[in-house]
Amino acid sequence: MSAVLKTERDSQAFFDSQQLPPEKRGVTFEALFFRQLQLVTTRIHETENVDQIMLESSQDICKLFNADRLTLYAVNEDRTAIISKVKTGLNAAKDLKLPISPQSIAGFVAYSKQMVNIADVYDDEALKRIHPNLAFLKEVDKRSGYRTKQMLVVPILDGAVLHGVIQVINNKSDNPFGELEIEGATQLSKTLATAIRQRMQKEIESARRRATKYDGLLADGVLTQEELTKCISKAREDGKPVEHVLMADYQIRPAQIGPSLSRFFGVPYEAFNAGRIKSEQIQGMLKREFVEEQGWIPLEESPDGLVLMCMDPEAVRGSRVVPQVFPRFAKFSYRVTTQTEFEETLAQLYGAGAGESIDDLLADLNAPMDDDGEGDGNLESAASDNELVKFVNKVIIDAYNQRCSDIHIEPLPGKGKTGIRFRIDGSLVPYIEVPAHFRQALVTRLKIMCDLDISERRKPQDGKIKFKKYGPLDIELRVATIPSAGGVEDVVMRILAAGEPIPLEKLGLTPHNKERVEKTVSKPYGLFYVCGPTGSGKTTTLHSILKFLNSPETKIWTAEDPVEITQKGLRQVQVNKKAGIDFALVMRAFLRADPDIIMVGESRDKETVSMGVEASLTGHLVFSTLHTNSAPESIIRLLDMGMDPFNFADALLGILAQRLAKRLCDCKEPYFPEPDEIKTFIAEYAEDLRHTAAWKADYAGEAKKLYEGWAKSYGENGRLRMYRAVGCDKCGKTGYKGRVGLHELLIGEDDIKKLIQERARVAELFVCAVAGGMRTLKMDGMEKIMMGLTDLKQVRSVCIK
Numbered sequence: 001m002s003a004v005l006k007t008e009r010d011s012q013a014f015f016d017s018q019q020l021p022p023e024k025r026g027v028t029f030e031a032l033f034f035r036q037l038q039l040v041t042t043r044i045h046e047t048e049n050v051d052q053i054m055l056e057s058s059q060d061i062c063k064l065f066n067a068d069r070l071t072l073y074a075v076n077e078d079r080t081a082i083i084s085k086v087k088t089g090l091n092a093a094k095d096l097k098l099p100i101s102p103q104s105i106a107g108f109v110a111y112s113k114q115m116v117n118i119a120d121v122y123d124d125e126a127l128k129r130i131h132p133n134l135a136f137l138k139e140v141d142k143r144s145g146y147r148t149k150q151m152l153v154v155p156i157l158d159g160a161v162l163h164g165v166i167q168v169i170n171n172k173s174d175n176p177f178g179e180l181e182i183e184g185a186t187q188l189s190k191t192l193a194t195a196i197r198q199r200m201q202k203e204i205e206s207a208r209r210r211a212t213k214y215d216g217l218l219a220d221g222v223l224t225q226e227e228l229t230k231c232i233s234k235a236r237e238d239g240k241p242v243e244h245v246l247m248a249d250y251q252i253r254p255a256q257i258g259p260s261l262s263r264f265f266g267v268p269y270e271a272f273n274a275g276r277i278k279s280e281q282i283q284g285m286l287k288r289e290f291v292e293e294q295g296w297i298p299l300e301e302s303p304d305g306l307v308l309m310c311m312d313p314e315a316v317r318g319s320r321v322v323p324q325v326f327p328r329f330a331k332f333s334y335r336v337t338t339q340t341e342f343e344e345t346l347a348q349l350y351g352a353g354a355g356e357s358i359d360d361l362l363a364d365l366n367a368p369m370d371d372d373g374e375g376d377g378n379l380e381s382a383a384s385d386n387e388l389v390k391f392v393n394k395v396i397i398d399a400y401n402q403r404c405s406d407i408h409i410e411p412l413p414g415k416g417k418t419g420i421r422f423r424i425d426g427s428l429v430p431y432i433e434v435p436a437h438f439r440q441a442l443v444t445r446l447k448i449m450c451d452l453d454i455s456e457r458r459k460p461q462d463g464k465i466k467f468k469k470y471g472p473l474d475i476e477l478r479v480a481t482i483p484s485a486g487g488v489e490d491v492v493m494r495i496l497a498a499g500e501p502i503p504l505e506k507l508g509l510t511p512h513n514k515e516r517v518e519k520t521v522s523k524p525y526g527l528f529y530v531c532g533p534t535g536s537g538k539t540t541t542l543h544s545i546l547k548f549l550n551s552p553e554t555k556i557w558t559a560e561d562p563v564e565i566t567q568k569g570l571r572q573v574q575v576n577k578k579a580g581i582d583f584a585l586v587m588r589a590f591l592r593a594d595p596d597i598i599m600v601g602e603s604r605d606k607e608t609v610s611m612g613v614e615a616s617l618t619g620h621l622v623f624s625t626l627h628t629n630s631a632p633e634s635i636i637r638l639l640d641m642g643m644d645p646f647n648f649a650d651a652l653l654g655i656l657a658q659r660l661a662k663r664l665c666d667c668k669e670p671y672f673p674e675p676d677e678i679k680t681f682i683a684e685y686a687e688d689l690r691h692t693a694a695w696k697a698d699y700a701g702e703a704k705k706l707y708e709g710w711a712k713s714y715g716e717n718g719r720l721r722m723y724r725a726v727g728c729d730k731c732g733k734t735g736y737k738g739r740v741g742l743h744e745l746l747i748g749e750d751d752i753k754k755l756i757q758e759r760a761r762v763a764e765l766f767v768c769a770v771a772g773g774m775r776t777l778k779m780d781g782m783e784k785i786m787m788g789l790t791d792l793k794q795v796r797s798v799c800i801k
Contacts, residue, residue, distance in 0.1 A: 030180060036064050037184050041191040058088045061168075061188070065152070065181050068170035073098070073106055075162055077234055082110050082165055102133040106165045109153045113162060115186065118151045119176040152177040154185045158193040166192070214242065216260025222252060243339050254338040261336045270299070270309045270335035272344045277402055277424075277737075279729045282306070286325070288350040294321060297345055300729035305331025311342050348401045358398060358432055361391045365438060388438070392445050393471040395420060398431070400473055400495060403738075405535060407477075407493040409446070411439045413486020418442065425662050425739050426535075443481065443489050450479045458483055464562070465493070478562065496564045501543035508741040510783060512775065516745055517656065521545050521623075526653035526748070527616040529603070531626040531634045536659055537741060538625040539564060542599055545623065546570065549597060558599040559586040575601065587611045591620075599623040606641045613643060616651040629800055630777065631655040631746035632765035635756055649756040652748035659777055659798040661790045663738040665731035668723040668788065678720060681792075682707060685782050691763075692771040714786035723788045740789045742781040742798065746774050 040057055062070050073082035076097075084096040098107040108131055109116055118126065121136040128134065141148055150171045156164040166189055171177055177185075212232070217223045223231070227250065234249070235242040246252045258269035278284070282298045283291075291297055296310040306329040310316045313334040322332055337345070365387050399407045404422040411418040417433040434442060447454045449470060450463030465477040478494040509517060521528055528545075530538045543565045546556060550569045561575035561583075573586050583600050584607040590598050591611070603609045603624040616622045628634040634655045639645055673681065682703050689695045695702045711720050725735025746752065746769045755765055770776065775783070781795030 033064070033180055033184060036060070037187060040064065041188065044191050044195050055086050058086050062088055064184065065168045065177065066172050067152075067168045068172060070169065071096070071106070071167040073110070073165040073167065075100075075110070075164055077230070077237075079162075082106060085164070102131045103135065104137050105134065105151060106153055106167050108134050109155050109165050109167075110162055113155045113157060113160075115154045115182070116151070117177055117182060118153075120149050121151050122149070149174070150176055152181060152185055154189045156189045156192045156196070158197045163193055163196045213264045214246070214257070214260050216263045217246075217252070217256065219263075220256070220259070222256055223250065241339055247340070254340050257338050258336070258341070261338065265313045265336045267313050267334045267336050270307070270337045270341075272337075272341035272348075273730075274348075274403070276345065276348060276730060277732055278349045278398075279732070282729065283349050288346070291350065292346060294319075295342075296322065297342070297349065298326065299335075301329075302333055302728075304333035305329055307333045307335060309335050309337050309342065309345060311337060311339055358391075358394050361387065361394050362432065362434065365391060388441055388445055389470075392442065392449075395431070396465075396467060396477065396493075396495075397471060397473060399493075400475060405495060407491075407495070409442065409491040409493075411443070411484075411488040411490065412436070413488055425736060426660060427662075439488065443491055446479060446491050446493070447481065450477075452479075452481065457487075457489055476562070476564075496562060501547040501565050501567050502540060504544045504548045507541060507544050508784075508789075509743055510775075510780060512773075513743050513745050513780070516747060516773070517545070517654075518548065520654045520745075520747055521549060521621070523621070523653055525616055525619045525621055527612055527622050527624075527648075527651040528653045529624055529626050529634055529655045530658065531628040531631065531655060532658045533627060533629075538658065539601070541656065541658060541741075542623050542625065543567065546597070546599060549621075554596045555594060556597040556599070557590045557593060557595045558601070559583055559590070560599075560601040583608045584611065587615070591615055591618075595620055597621045597623070601625065602627075603638075606643075609638060609641055609643060613647055613651045616653075617647060622651075626655075628657070630762075630766075631657040631744050631774070632762050632769060635746075635765060636762055639756070639759060645757050645759055649748070649753040652753065652756070654748055655746045657744040657746075657777060659742045659781075660739040661742055661781060661784075661794040661798050662736035663740040663789055664723055664725055664791060665728060665735055665737040667726040667728040667731065667735065669726050670721050670723050670788070672716075672719050673722055678707065681782070685779055687778070688766055688770045688776050689779075691767045694771075710786055720786065722785060723791065725791060736794070740784055742777050742784065742795065744774065744777040744780060747772065 040060060043057060058070050058072075062068070070086065070088045071084055072086040073096075074085045075081075076083050079100070081097050081099050083098075087096070098104045098110075100107055100110045102108045102111055105116065105118065105121065105127075112131075116130060118130075120126070122138075124135070127136065136148070140146075148169055150169070152168040154166050155162060156166060166185060168177065168181070168185060171181075212228070214223075214228055214231075218225060218228060223246075231245050231249065232242055234240075235245045238245070243254075243257060246257065247254070255271060258271055262269035276299070279300065282300065286298070294316070295312060296308045296316045299307040299309055301307075306322075306326055308316065308322060313336050316322065317334055323329075326332075395407065399422050402422060402424055404424050405426075406423040408421045408423070408428065409418060410421065415436050417436060418439045419433050420431045421428045422431050423429075444454050446465075447461070447463075450465045452461045452463045460480065460482045462478070462480045465479055467477060468474045476496045478496060480492050482490045482492070484490050504514065504518070507514075530541050532538050539560070546558070547567060550556060550567065552569070554569075556570045558570055558572045559575055560572060561577075563572045563574050566572065573581075575581055575583060575586060583602060584605065587598070587600055587608055588611065595615075598612075598615055598620055600608060600612060600622070601624070603612060603626055608624075612622045612624055626634050626637065628637050632655075634657070635648075635652075638648060686695060686699075686703065686706070689702070690699060707720070711718055715721055727733040727735045731737040746765075749772055751768050751772060752765065755768055760768075766776075776799075778795060778799040781790065781799060782792070784790050785792055785795060
């Protein structure tokens with residue numbers, strides 16, 4: 001018995017009347033029809049779950065229309081398609097998805113927002129009269145063996161807003177659906193539209209009343225309430241975290257989500273820190289699987305206790321697991337983070353998916369035979385051992401996660417162990433020691449990875465590892481093997497800093513230097529050099545300058561060895577000496593390729609420098625690097641290569657010398673230096689200034705003026721403030737973490753050009769450049785000391801003078 005029919009008699013009378021032609025049904029049938037329609041619509045209005053009521057009422061609706069089948073479609077999130085929510089009589093479990101277009105009947109109704117009543121869907125002529133592209137999807141009938149004939153399809157509209165489509169199929173009397181059914185279907189669609197609108201309003205109001213972790217995004221104006229509600233709904237439908245939908249659909253960054261989480265949980269937000277180094281005392285005692293399962297990571301000791309990064313601080317605090325794992329700590333400082341940053345920190349401290357520690361992997365290595373006299377075949381077999389492969393991958397992953405620039409593998413002869421050290425922030429740090437019997441297998445494994453000759457142990461070799469082939473990181477390593485005393489081979493691997501260029505404003509230039517650099521490189525042609533020792537960041541600086549100059553109107557060619565940093569808009573060429581492609585050859589090719597800007601990785605010979613000068617004089621902007629100690633010394637080096645001083649002086653725009661000094665960690669402490677320390681500091685700063693005319697005339701006055709300017713810019717209450725290193729777990733108790741650039745910018749002004757033409761000495765160039773506004777490497781470093789970026793010990797360690 002139908003739930004919508006009040007009595008068995010009414011039901012039978014209505015059913016009997018449905019079998020009659022429309023003209024013989026009478027007034028009683030019409031009254032019964034609308035009575036039953038009223039019962040269905042009342043039930044829809046009374047329930048909050050429209051989908052559920054439609055599912056329960058679908059059979060009653062089919063009986064109401066004397067129809068064989070019914071399908072209810074809803075519009076999808078991006079409003080490009082309709083998806084079946086209710087299907088009667090169709091056994092397919094999979095939802096039907098139809099584009100909102102004239103390609104199908106239901107799709108056309110959604111597209112046109114107009115009802116259609118079709119006597120036979122196989123009548124192609126009738127379909128073409130409705131729309132030229134309209135067609136019935138006969139494949140569904142072919143698969144099921146069902147014959148679709150009559151079809152009444154009505155859009156569910158709330159004003160102009162489409163919510164879905166009702167499709168009634170096959171009148172059991174085999175007559176087309178009449179006026180009564182059309183009117184009933186129209187009323188039913190209006191009822192559904194109203195119910196859907198009311199449900200959406202209730203959901204929005206309910207979401208407003210319910211506090212969520214992401215309400216802070218509303219307060220900050222990052223999202224609207226409607227957008228957040230949609231986001232939560234989509235995350236639930238797709239089975240994804242809300243955070244991932246926020247990031248993918250609305251481009252919201254973790255740094256914006258973090259403060260919202262902080263407000264919700266009432267604890268500080270802990271962001272991902274790229275400079276964090278693993279502490280064996282804190283993180284080393286826990287397995288990756290345990291940390292991942294528990295949802296918290298111990299970070300460091302602080303005055304507030306052990307800092308814990310959590311995704312749900314309340315759950316972690318309530319579980320009471322932390323005090324059991326760390327009984328020596330009396331206090332714990334809970335910090336909240338996003339799921340993305342939690343996963344990044346987990347990969348950073350425990351390796352990208354590599355759960356085992358390096359000590360565990362070393363313990364699992366199978367000891368090969370002593371490598372003395374071992375054949376290449378056996379050696380290759382030992383190098384391919386699964387545990388050794390995992391060990392080598394782990395070394396590279398850990399090096400990358402610890403911001404290491406170079407990996408040094410240093411075997412000792414005889415029974416001595418093989419040491420592995422990482423260069424981090426310019427200093428070598430011991431990593432692990434490997435027993436002697438793995439020595440040759442380890443080196444052989446690295447040779448296999450970069451396709452070198454494993455039988456050649458007497459000559460140096462160099463190659464490259466594309467680590468993506470072997471591990472989870474998309475990085476490259478430049479590898480050099482060097483035979484050393486005792487019949488062993490050292491291996492040094494440079495991790496190439498692939499990725500996007502650093503914006504010029506984040507390069508660490510002081511405002512004084514940044515303004516001068518931008519003004520100099522914005523000239524239409526000329527020669528600009530960046531100089532410094534290997535690993536001082538010359539290529540990084542050049543790419544930042546190229547990013548500043550890169551525009552759709554500019555053609556930029558670069559020749560590099562290797563191409564480390566890539567950016568859209570640059571045409572980059574890899575130098576290949578083995579194939580005979582060197583800087584000079586590529587430079588000649590560039591001059592025939594209509595360049596605006598040319599960047600040559602290194603000017604190491606007369607031919608390359610000469611072509612750079614020639615190119616700059618013929619209207620091109622040329623950038624290159626040099627291995628020299630200071631900007632004025634670079635001029636002498638280039639003249640010694642045989643450059644014509646007049647042409648070179650005309651071409652020169654500027655030279656930027658740079659070094660990298662260790663940066664003070666956040667644990668640094670401020671202090672106010674004593675008068676004697678200030679006096680010494682000023683004297684050291686003014687070492688090159690004292691030769692200029694102004695300082696020769698009035699040293700005391702200039703020194704006083706200098707101090708007053710510093711106190712105003714970097715001081716507190718008229719006193720100069722400096723910082724000293726302290727040491728914490730973040731920086732491994734060293735007091736330093738990361739590096740800061742020191743810069744010396746010499747501009748090719750008329751006074752400098754005149755001295756170049758006269759082949760003046762370095763000392764004269766220095767005095768002239770400093771008088772013209774150049775700050776030497778040491779002066780720039782000392783300014784960064786007052787900015788709290790580094791200290792005098794580190795500046796002195798990288799500046800010769």
